[in-house]
Amino acid sequence: MNKNRHPSFLALSLLLTAMLAVPAMAGAPAPRDRMKVPNVVPALDPNEVAVLPVRDNLYMLTTAAGNIAVHFGVSGVMIVDSGDGTLTPKVLAAIRGLTDRPIAYIVNTSAEAEHIGGNAELARAGSPPGLPDSDPQIAHVVAHEGASIRMQKPSPDQKAIDSTGWPFVTYFVDTLELYFGGTPVQLVHVPAARTDGDSLVVFRRPDVVVTGDIFSPDRYPVIRPERGGSLKGTIDAVNRLLDLTVPEDLQEGGTLVIPGHGRLCDEGEVVEYRDMLTVIRSRISDLIAQGKTLEQVLAARPTLDYDGIYGSTQGPWTTTQFVTAVYRELAKP
Amino acid sequence: MLLNGVIRAQALRRLSALLVWSMLVPALTPAQAQVNLAGGWGFRFHEDYSDRWPGPRAGDYMGLPINDAARMAADSWNPALITMPERQCIPHPSDYGTRSPANLVWWSENDPGTQRIVAWKFRLSWMSPERTIWMDGRPHPPANARHTRQGFTTGKWVGDALVTWTTHLKLGYVKRNGVPRSDRATFSEHWMRNGPYLTLATIVYDPVYLTAPHISTETFVQDDTLQRLARPCYPTIEVPREKGVVPTTMPWANPDLRELALETGLPLSVVRGGADMTYPEYIMTLSTLPGTPPAAR
Incomplete structure (x- = not known):
C-alpha cells in the first residue's frame, strides 16, 4: 500500500508545484509583489451627495468638497456648513429627500471656501426661524465673528461669496447657544486654531459634534497663519474636542463626530488625530533643536509614518506644505 | 405470533419513517450551516x-511584511x-x-x-x-x-x-x-x-x-466551560500628565531598537522585518548576512 501511495503523493506534489509556477511562467508578478485586495467598499462618487443617517434626525451629507450636517425638527432645518457650492442643487435635493421643512439656519464652522460656498443659494431656499412669512425669505447664517469678518473681507486667495450668505448671527465670546429641533445646539469657539474664526458645533441630544476642518480622519489640517491660525491652536482645539466627546463602550461609539472631510467618526479617530499632531510637533521641534534647516527637516520626512493616512503629494494642501507650516511656527524665536 | 407480527410491522413502519426522515432532513436543513461553531x-x-x-520585544519586526512607514511608527511607539x-x-x-x-x-x-x-x-x-x-x-x-x-x-x-x-x-x-x-x-x-x-x-x-x-x-x-464575560474596564488617571501630553519616542533616538539584535547576534536588517523574510528562500539570504558582531553586544 505504501509503495502505491508514494507515486500518487509525488504526482500530487508535482501538480501543485506546477500550478503555483504557472503565473510566474505566464509573466504574472510573483506573489510577493501583490497586494490584491477585493474592492467590497466602492469609493463615493465625487459628483454626487451621499446621505448617511447619523442619529435621530441628524444626517451627514458627504460631498467631494466636505461634509454637511443636516438636522431637522418641527421648526425647520439646521445645516452645518454648505459645501463649496458646486453641488448645491444636489445638496438641496438631498435635504428635501429628508424633510420638506424650510432651512432655518446655516451654521458655518469657519470661513473656508469649501464650507461656505453654498451659503447664499441654500439661504435663499430657506426662511428665517419663526418668521415663515418674512420678506425676504432667507435662512439665518450663523458663525463666529472671526469667520464673519473673513467672509465679508476675504483675503486675496479667498473666493468671495454673495452677501446673502454672510452671517446674520455672530458671536465673539467662548460659546453661542441655540435650541433647535428638540436639542440644545452649542457653538464652541476654538481660538487661533486653523484660523481665527473656527467653531465646533455640538448637538447635545443626539450627542454629535460637527468639527469642520478642525478634524478630518484623512488629511493633515490646513493651518493658515495668515488668517490667524496656528498648529498650537489646532492641537488645543482637538483637545477641546476630546473634552466634548464621551465614548460609550470600549472607548468607541458614544459621542459621534462629523469631520470636515471623510467618514463619520467617534472619539477613537480624534485621539489618533490629536496624537498624530502632537507627535509631529515633538519630532519637528526635536529636529529644529538639532539645528536642522527647513530643507533638512523636509528631507528627514518626519511625517512618513502618518503620510499614508493623512498626507498628500498633490492638491491644494500637500504634506510638504503642512510640514513647512509647522516648521515655520515652531522655528519662530 | 400475531403480536410478534404487529411488532415487526410497527418496527418496519418506524424504520421506513426514519429512512424517509433521514433523507428529508438534509434537504430541509439550511445549506449554509455546514459546521456548528457554537x-x-x-x-x-x-x-x-x-x-x-x-x-x-521592542523593535522586533521579524517576519512582518512591513514598509518604512510602519517601521517609523513602531520605532516611535512608546x-x-x-x-x-x-x-x-x-x-x-x-x-x-x-x-x-x-x-x-x-x-x-x-x-x-x-x-x-x-x-x-x-x-x-x-x-x-x-x-x-x-x-x-x-x-x-x-x-x-x-x-x-x-x-x-x-x-x-x-x-x-x-x-x-x-x-x-x-x-x-x-x-x-x-x-x-x-x-x-x-x-x-x-x-x-x-x-x-x-x-x-x-x-x-x-x-x-x-x-x-x-x-x-x-x-x-x-471548551464547554467557557462563558461570555462582561466588559470590565473603566479608564482612570494612571499617570498624572499635563493635558495634551502624548508619550512618544524620537524614531531617530530610540535606544531599544538594537537590543534584540545585540542579544541574539542576528543581523539588524533581519530584526527590522520585510516581506522577503516571509518566504522560505530567505534562509539562503540569511546565511550570507553578517551577524551583529559580539563586540557590539
Missing part, C-alpha cells in the same frame, strides 16, 4: 508563543501610550484579538421564522470585544460610514470553512509593539473546525503599512 473555544499558544503571551485614559480600555483590533490571550465563545443569531443563521457572533475573553459575522448576504456599509475596532464582517461557507471579509476598521496593529495596521486595511479569515479543534487563518491587506499580505494562524480547542 460554544466555547480555548486558546492555545504553542504557535508564536513569545509574541502572543509574554509579548514581543508603551506608556496605553496608560493614557483615552487608550486604557481599547481592546485589541479584531485582526489581532484572536492572537491575544483570548478564549472565544461563539453563538448564532437565527431568523425566528426560518431558523436560518443571520449572523455568527463571538466574544473574546480579554476586554470582551464582540465580533459579528453577517451571513445573510448584506452589503458592506458605504465608504463614509463609521469604522470600528472590530470592523464590519460578512461571511460565507466555502466547503467546511467559514470564510469572512472585514472592512471599516479603525487604526490598529499587527504586533503588540507598535507595528501599525491602518484604517484602510481589510482582512479575511478562514475558520476551520476539525472535531474539537478550531483553526483560524487570517490574511491582512494594508495598502498603507504592508508591502504584502500578512498571514497568521491560531488554534483553539473546544
Whole structure:
C-alpha cells in the first residue's frame, strides 16, 4: 500500500508545484509583489451627495468638497456648513429627500471656501426661524465673528461669496447657544486654531459634534497663519474636542463626530488625530533643536509614518506644505 | 405470533419513517450551516508563543511584511501610550484579538421564522470585544460610514470553512509593539473546525503599512466551560500628565531598537522585518548576512 501511495503523493506534489509556477511562467508578478485586495467598499462618487443617517434626525451629507450636517425638527432645518457650492442643487435635493421643512439656519464652522460656498443659494431656499412669512425669505447664517469678518473681507486667495450668505448671527465670546429641533445646539469657539474664526458645533441630544476642518480622519489640517491660525491652536482645539466627546463602550461609539472631510467618526479617530499632531510637533521641534534647516527637516520626512493616512503629494494642501507650516511656527524665536 | 407480527410491522413502519426522515432532513436543513461553531473555544499558544503571551520585544519586526512607514511608527511607539485614559480600555483590533490571550465563545443569531443563521457572533475573553459575522448576504456599509475596532464582517461557507471579509476598521496593529495596521486595511479569515479543534487563518491587506499580505494562524480547542464575560474596564488617571501630553519616542533616538539584535547576534536588517523574510528562500539570504558582531553586544 505504501509503495502505491508514494507515486500518487509525488504526482500530487508535482501538480501543485506546477500550478503555483504557472503565473510566474505566464509573466504574472510573483506573489510577493501583490497586494490584491477585493474592492467590497466602492469609493463615493465625487459628483454626487451621499446621505448617511447619523442619529435621530441628524444626517451627514458627504460631498467631494466636505461634509454637511443636516438636522431637522418641527421648526425647520439646521445645516452645518454648505459645501463649496458646486453641488448645491444636489445638496438641496438631498435635504428635501429628508424633510420638506424650510432651512432655518446655516451654521458655518469657519470661513473656508469649501464650507461656505453654498451659503447664499441654500439661504435663499430657506426662511428665517419663526418668521415663515418674512420678506425676504432667507435662512439665518450663523458663525463666529472671526469667520464673519473673513467672509465679508476675504483675503486675496479667498473666493468671495454673495452677501446673502454672510452671517446674520455672530458671536465673539467662548460659546453661542441655540435650541433647535428638540436639542440644545452649542457653538464652541476654538481660538487661533486653523484660523481665527473656527467653531465646533455640538448637538447635545443626539450627542454629535460637527468639527469642520478642525478634524478630518484623512488629511493633515490646513493651518493658515495668515488668517490667524496656528498648529498650537489646532492641537488645543482637538483637545477641546476630546473634552466634548464621551465614548460609550470600549472607548468607541458614544459621542459621534462629523469631520470636515471623510467618514463619520467617534472619539477613537480624534485621539489618533490629536496624537498624530502632537507627535509631529515633538519630532519637528526635536529636529529644529538639532539645528536642522527647513530643507533638512523636509528631507528627514518626519511625517512618513502618518503620510499614508493623512498626507498628500498633490492638491491644494500637500504634506510638504503642512510640514513647512509647522516648521515655520515652531522655528519662530 | 400475531403480536410478534404487529411488532415487526410497527418496527418496519418506524424504520421506513426514519429512512424517509433521514433523507428529508438534509434537504430541509439550511445549506449554509455546514459546521456548528457554537460554544466555547480555548486558546492555545504553542504557535508564536513569545509574541502572543509574554509579548514581543521592542523593535522586533521579524517576519512582518512591513514598509518604512510602519517601521517609523513602531520605532516611535512608546508603551506608556496605553496608560493614557483615552487608550486604557481599547481592546485589541479584531485582526489581532484572536492572537491575544483570548478564549472565544461563539453563538448564532437565527431568523425566528426560518431558523436560518443571520449572523455568527463571538466574544473574546480579554476586554470582551464582540465580533459579528453577517451571513445573510448584506452589503458592506458605504465608504463614509463609521469604522470600528472590530470592523464590519460578512461571511460565507466555502466547503467546511467559514470564510469572512472585514472592512471599516479603525487604526490598529499587527504586533503588540507598535507595528501599525491602518484604517484602510481589510482582512479575511478562514475558520476551520476539525472535531474539537478550531483553526483560524487570517490574511491582512494594508495598502498603507504592508508591502504584502500578512498571514497568521491560531488554534483553539473546544471548551464547554467557557462563558461570555462582561466588559470590565473603566479608564482612570494612571499617570498624572499635563493635558495634551502624548508619550512618544524620537524614531531617530530610540535606544531599544538594537537590543534584540545585540542579544541574539542576528543581523539588524533581519530584526527590522520585510516581506522577503516571509518566504522560505530567505534562509539562503540569511546565511550570507553578517551577524551583529559580539563586540557590539
